[in-house]
Amino acid sequence: MSRLEAKGLVIEVPGRDSGRPLDFAIEPGQLWGVLGPNGVGKTTLLHTLAGLKAPRLGEVLLDGTPLPRRRRKRLAQALGVVFQERQDGFPATVSETVLIGRHPFLSPWQQESAEDLRLTEAALARLELGDLATRLVSQLSGGERQRVAIATILTQAPAIWLADEPTNHLDLRHQVAVMELLAEQAGQGRAVLLCVHDLNLAARWCDHLLLLYPDGEACWGPADAMLVPEALERLYGQPLVSAQVNGSRVFVPAN
Numbered sequence: 001m002s003r004l005e006a007k008g009l010v011i012e013v014p015g016r017d018s019g020r021p022l023d024f025a026i027e028p029g030q031l032w033g034v035l036g037p038n039g040v041g042k043t044t045l046l047h048t049l050a051g052l053k054a055p056r057l058g059e060v061l062l063d064g065t066p067l068p069r070r071r072r073k074r075l076a077q078a079l080g081v082v083f084q085e086r087q088d089g090f091p092a093t094v095s096e097t098v099l100i101g102r103h104p105f106l107s108p109w110q111q112e113s114a115e116d117l118r119l120t121e122a123a124l125a126r127l128e129l130g131d132l133a134t135r136l137v138s139q140l141s142g143g144e145r146q147r148v149a150i151a152t153i154l155t156q157a158p159a160i161w162l163a164d165e166p167t168n169h170l171d172l173r174h175q176v177a178v179m180e181l182l183a184e185q186a187g188q189g190r191a192v193l194l195c196v197h198d199l200n201l202a203a204r205w206c207d208h209l210l211l212l213y214p215d216g217e218a219c220w221g222p223a224d225a226m227l228v229p230e231a232l233e234r235l236y237g238q239p240l241v242s243a244q245v246n247g248s249r250v251f252v253p254a255n
């Protein structure tokens with residue numbers, strides 16, 4: 001299993017002069033949530049951690065080695081990214097798309113193996129996509145497409161998951177199912193980071209939180225220490241009421 005580390009990391013957000021350098025590591029078995037208002041840089045951070053965007057300062061290390069010094073194939077195998085925005089460049093069915101998760105493990109022109117197909121079948125079943133397997137992705141609903149994206153990463157089975165608002169478009173039952181899936185991945189020793197707007201999902205499932213403020217300030221640490229109502233109110237500029245429900249902290253807008 002692998003660890004992903006941000007070292008003196010300042011992300012490149014247009015128009016922002018500076019920011020607190022980020023120094024944290026997502027260890028195997030941990031589930032991190034990134035919280036912050038719209039436009040604060042959550043997606044930018046996720047893309048920077050994935051090596052898709054250069055940082056302004058500092059570096060990202062995979063198992064102690066800076067991402068630019070890692071082979072692209074190794075990164076493609078180790079890092080699984082659930083993107084917030086997706087484009088259907090080519091017409092492809094649900095099962096063809098989910099099978100793409102195995103491509104980092106294939107040589108050019110190599111045929112997918114029976115094991116690759118088995119992993120795809122299992123991911124389709126896990127995300128309740130079996131009945132949609134032969135449908136074109138371009139013809140699916142928003143929530144169905146979101147589940148296809150997650151199934152693709154499940155098929156990839158990376159050591160590190162980077163998921164940008166993975167519960168977007170999902171109904172309540174599927175939100176819970178996806179958070180359970182991510183917690184299960186962490187429970188199996190993978191490192192998981194997700195950007196999330198729903199404080200209550202974060203409070204229930206994340207063991208670590210990273211709070212990004214619009215002025216470039218940031219704080220991070222174990223979830224219990226981060227779920228301070230005053231800090232969250234300042235984060236969102238929104239008064240909150242918090243309560244304890246079934247052992248979990250719940251937050252609702254105060255007005």
Ligand SMILES: Nc1ncnc2c1ncn2[C@@H]1O[C@H](COP(=O)(O)OP(=O)(O)OP(=O)(O)O)[C@@H](O)[C@H]1O
Nearest residue numbers: 013014036037038039040041042043044045084195
């Ligand atoms: N290609 C781009 N060119 C210029 N500015 C950009 C570009 N991409 C993002 N930005 C800006 O960078 C800032 C951070 O964007 P980012 O998408 O990382 O925010 P976010 O926290 O993920 O927001 P949201 O919660 O709305 O998804 C925003 O102000 C955004 O407008």
